[in-house]
Amino acid sequence: MKFSSQNPFAALFLICALSLPSLSFSAPTGKLTVAVPSEPATLDPHKASNRYNYMFNTNMFEGLYIRNDKAELVPALAESVAVASDGLTYTFKLRKGVKFHDGSAMTADDVKFSIERAINPNTKNPLLAYIKTIDRVDIINADTVAMKLKERDAIFLKKLAFAGWIVPKNYIQAVGEDGFAKKPMGTGPFKFVSRSINEQIEMEANELHWSTVPKVKNLVIRTVPEDAVRLAMLQTGEADIVAEMPPPLVERINALRGVKTLSHPSGEIYWVVFNIKDGAKDSPLLNPMVRKALNHAIDKQAIITNVLKNQAVQIAGALAPSVAAVDKNLQPYAYNPALAKKMLADAGYPNGLKVDMYSSVGRYTLDKDISLVIANQLKAVGVDVNLNLWESSKWVGDLSKKYYPMSYQAFGNTVFDPEGLMIFGLHSKAFWSFYKNDAVDKMIDDSLKISEQKERDTHFQKIDKMLYDDASHIFLWESKILIGMRDKVTWRPQPGDNVYKFWNASVDK
Amino acid sequence: MNDRWRYLLERLIQAAVCVWGVSVIIFCITHFIGDPVQLLMPAEASQADRLAYQQALGLDKSAFERYIIFFANVLQGDLGQSYRFNTPVLALIWDKFPATFELAVAAIVFAIIVGVGSGILCAIRPNTWWDHCFEWLSLSGMAAPTFWVGIMLIMFFSVELRWLPTSGRSGLASLVLPAITLGWYSTAVISRMTRSTLLETLETDFIKTSVLKGAPSHIIIFKHCLKFMLPTLLTIISLQFVTLLAGAVITETIFSWPGIGRLLIQSAYGGDYPVVQGITVVCSIIFVLIQLAVDVVQFFLDPRIGHRQ
Numbered sequence: 068m069k070f071s072s073q074n075p076f077a078a079l080f081l082i083c084a085l086s087l088p089s090l091s092f093s094a095p096t097g098k099l100t101v102a103v104p105s106e107p108a109t110l111d112p113h114k115a116s117n118r119y120n121y122m123f124n125t126n127m128f129e130g131l132y133i134r135n136d137k138a139e140l141v142p143a144l145a146e147s148v149a150v151a152s153d154g155l156t157y158t159f160k161l162r163k164g165v166k167f168h169d170g171s172a173m174t175a176d177d178v179k180f181s182i183e184r185a186i187n188p189n190t191k192n193p194l195l196a197y198i199k200t201i202d203r204v205d206i207i208n209a210d211t212v213a214m215k216l217k218e219r220d221a222i223f224l225k226k227l228a229f230a231g232w233i234v235p236k237n238y239i240q241a242v243g244e245d246g247f248a249k250k251p252m253g254t255g256p257f258k259f260v261s262r263s264i265n266e267q268i269e270m271e272a273n274e275l276h277w278s279t280v281p282k283v284k285n286l287v288i289r290t291v292p293e294d295a296v297r298l299a300m301l302q303t304g305e306a307d308i309v310a311e312m313p314p315p316l317v318e319r320i321n322a323l324r325g326v327k328t329l330s331h332p333s334g335e336i337y338w339v340v341f342n343i344k345d346g347a348k349d350s351p352l353l354n355p356m357v358r359k360a361l362n363h364a365i366d367k368q369a370i371i372t373n374v375l376k377n378q379a380v381q382i383a384g385a386l387a388p389s390v391a392a393v394d395k396n397l398q399p400y401a402y403n404p405a406l407a408k409k410m411l412a413d414a415g416y417p418n419g420l421k422v423d424m425y426s427s428v429g430r431y432t433l434d435k436d437i438s439l440v441i442a443n444q445l446k447a448v449g450v451d452v453n454l455n456l457w458e459s460s461k462w463v464g465d466l467s468k469k470y471y472p473m474s475y476q477a478f479g480n481t482v483f484d485p486e487g488l489m490i491f492g493l494h495s496k497a498f499w500s501f502y503k504n505d506a507v508d509k510m511i512d513d514s515l516k517i518s519e520q521k522e523r524d525t526h527f528q529k530i531d532k533m534l535y536d537d538a539s540h541i542f543l544w545e546s547k548i549l550i551g552m553r554d555k556v557t558w559r560p561q562p563g564d565n566v567y568k569f570w571n572a573s574v575d576k
Numbered sequence: 577m578n579d580r581w582r583y584l585l586e587r588l589i590q591a592a593v594c595v596w597g598v599s600v601i602i603f604c605i606t607h608f609i610g611d612p613v614q615l616l617m618p619a620e621a622s623q624a625d626r627l628a629y630q631q632a633l634g635l636d637k638s639a640f641e642r643y644i645i646f647f648a649n650v651l652q653g654d655l656g657q658s659y660r661f662n663t664p665v666l667a668l669i670w671d672k673f674p675a676t677f678e679l680a681v682a683a684i685v686f687a688i689i690v691g692v693g694s695g696i697l698c699a700i701r702p703n704t705w706w707d708h709c710f711e712w713l714s715l716s717g718m719a720a721p722t723f724w725v726g727i728m729l730i731m732f733f734s735v736e737l738r739w740l741p742t743s744g745r746s747g748l749a750s751l752v753l754p755a756i757t758l759g760w761y762s763t764a765v766i767s768r769m770t771r772s773t774l775l776e777t778l779e780t781d782f783i784k785t786s787v788l789k790g791a792p793s794h795i796i797i798f799k800h801c802l803k804f805m806l807p808t809l810l811t812i813i814s815l816q817f818v819t820l821l822a823g824a825v826i827t828e829t830i831f832s833w834p835g836i837g838r839l840l841i842q843s844a845y846g847g848d849y850p851v852v853q854g855i856t857v858v859c860s861i862i863f864v865l866i867q868l869a870v871d872v873v874q875f876f877l878d879p880r881i882g883h884r885q
Contacts, residue, residue, distance in 0.1 A: 108660035266834035291832045299742040
């Protein structure tokens with residue numbers, strides 16, 4: 068069921084509780100061990116910014132609205148929300164009978180405290196950008212809370228589901244900020260047991276949960292950076308699920324007994340970014356014809372098949388199919404080196420051209436290999452690519468200081484809406500955008516006012532078509548995440564990200 | 577003050593200068609790597625958010641100013657605050673150091689037992705098949721990269737034989753493979769050095785005399801020779817111990833061993849420069865202290881040290 072319709076003309080719009088997970092009554096049993104390459108920094112959900120934090124948060128904490136294990140937006144600690152006609156006031160009806168992990172009741176006080184904490188600049192919340200439109204939080208009565216926004220936000224609830232974690236006020240005030248980060252407590256399906264930095268986080272089923280008591284009793288998330296060691300752990304049974312395996316290992320994992328592979332769309336799109344914004348005064352890349360030629364010069368399917376071992380799906384434009392409603396009529400630029408050469412000649416480069424490309428090593432899956440293939444395929448049509456491969460923190464650190472005419476990059480998903488990609492990856496004002504097109508900028512600005520989902524979808528499709536026609540980037544693919552899992556485990560990752568939810572996972576004895 | 581004590585004092589001053597030099601170098605390296613804010617902030621952060629965050633971390637100040645603050649804090653025993661973990665760097669190091677120390681000690685014990693043992697065996701039977709076998713093993717030990725040795729050991733002992741856990745830190749069993757991996761190179765070095773030193777020692781006049789006097793060979797090897805070799809072995813082993821702490825970066829990453837080596841590499845990748853600086857400074861202090869301790873021990877073992885010619 069689709070959510071998130073806010074009609075600005077209606078006086079009050081009420082959204083009811085949808086698709087609640089079914090209650091499970093059997094007691095949790097067994098232990099699930101998951102091995103991932105990295106880990107959260109701090110465990111405080113309001114101070115944490117990396118993807119492994121999101122995974123921890125989603126199992127430990129809840130917001131008024133959350134993404135469930137099918138990536139659907141559903142009410143959690145709220146039962147429903149009413150949005151005022153001006154779109155500036157969100158009135159949440161709180162769910163009754165919700166308890167924190169220590170058994171204390173979750174109240175309107177906790178909600179007010181949590182949101183105020185999350186938007187307080189002193190908290191240094193890295194996710195503040197998502198919810199900084201919140202002006203203030205008012206307690207209307209014991210089970211009603213209103214949030215006033217400074218300005219309208221068409222996808223406020225989607226963002227709140229990503230950054231609006233509810234934490235226990237009394238507990239934090241009793242144990243202090245550091246105490247809370249050391250021993251966090253929330254209302255989520257799993258409760259915290261222990262953590263050793265760089266080693267593991269142990270969690271336990273929260274049997275007091277208001278709807279979803281996990282099927283497994285113990286959840287251990289281990290940090291194992293070496294891919295070969297995660298594979299070995301899967302073989303020996305030390306791990307039940309190993310996440311983020313490199314694509315070249317897919318055949319080896321499939322060949323193992325008692326183990327299978329899962330692969331799901333990551334919500335992350337890959338592209339070659341042209342810098343036609345800063346310092347691009349005389350760049351040949353300013354010419355759309357050249358950019359189109361470069362799109363035709365890359366054999367994307369060959370890279371997907373041979374380098375990525377099919378752990379990616381080709382895309383025509385900038386939208387990821389798992390995050391946005393993509394226009395199926397938009398066909399990817401076909402691989403056609405002859406056409407590419409002709410277009411380059413037509414654009415005034417019959418003898419080819421020279422361009423610098425900067426790629427990271429280790430930031431993205433197989434980034435070095437893929438950049439090399441791309442550079443070679445471009446060479447084949449006469450584009451002499453001078454490829455600079457840099458260690459990833461250097462590459463990112465210099466992103467704002469140095470002019471990269473071309474670079475291999477990705478843009479991920481957080482709130483299941485193209486808005487992030489548009490504002491932060493394509494709008495000429497954005498840090499991560501190297502593209503400049505006034506018409507696209509205006510369309511992006513317009514999108515901010517559209518809250519109706521269907522209308523949003525068509526609007527973003529229009530933008531996507533504009534990007535495609537302008538060949539703003541070399542559009543490549545949406546990646547997939549490869550997971551190895553033991554046969555005795557029943558579990559499905561949700562499409563669109565790697566914020567894995569384990570409450571419905573079960574382990575056979 | 578005589579020459580010998582002046583020598584010790586000089587070593588102390590050198591040690592302090594060395595630690596200070598390391599602090600400058602590591603500060604410059606982290607400064608030149610680039611701006612950590614881009615690594616720490618999500619893509620969704622606006623330019624204003626980035627600037628605010630930069631200010632909050634004190635990164636808007638000049639490099640010189642930041643170094644002075646950093647160094648003044650170090651002198652007071654404050655290594656700063658981790659950007660990523662939001663905790664004091666010293667507390668993080670304190671938390672992770674025991675794991676690294678445990679691993680390094682286990683590795684050096686392994687290296688001493690196997691290295692000195694095999695070195696002695698080779699020296700008393702030089703140029704036999706036994707000696708050649710160990711020579712070959714030591715050479716391969718020195719040549720094999722740590723990450724390869726580690727993965728091979730996991731493949732064999734964990735995946736094939738299922739004797740030992742692949743990774744993690746859970747009891748003595750999990751210590752075995754990382755300790756061997758880490759100690760591998762040092763074992764080879766110690767074995768070779770023991771062999772050659774012992775062969776040399778066996779050629780000295782005082783050993784020849786005791787052989788002629790008819791002393792039993794085990795007394796000659798273990799009492800006379802080893803005692804004579806001790807200063808040399810001590811220097812080699814202490815140098816190896818220092819290499820072990822450095823090698824821990826790779827070994828800990830392979831075996832998911834939660835020590836400061838992992839913390840260091842993770843912090844370097846994540847732009848958490850206070851942690852990188854803190855670990856480097858702490859490690860350099862440890863290195864220097866070990867060297868100093870060896871010098872002091874040598875100083876008392878060998879009365880010739882420190883006397884000017």
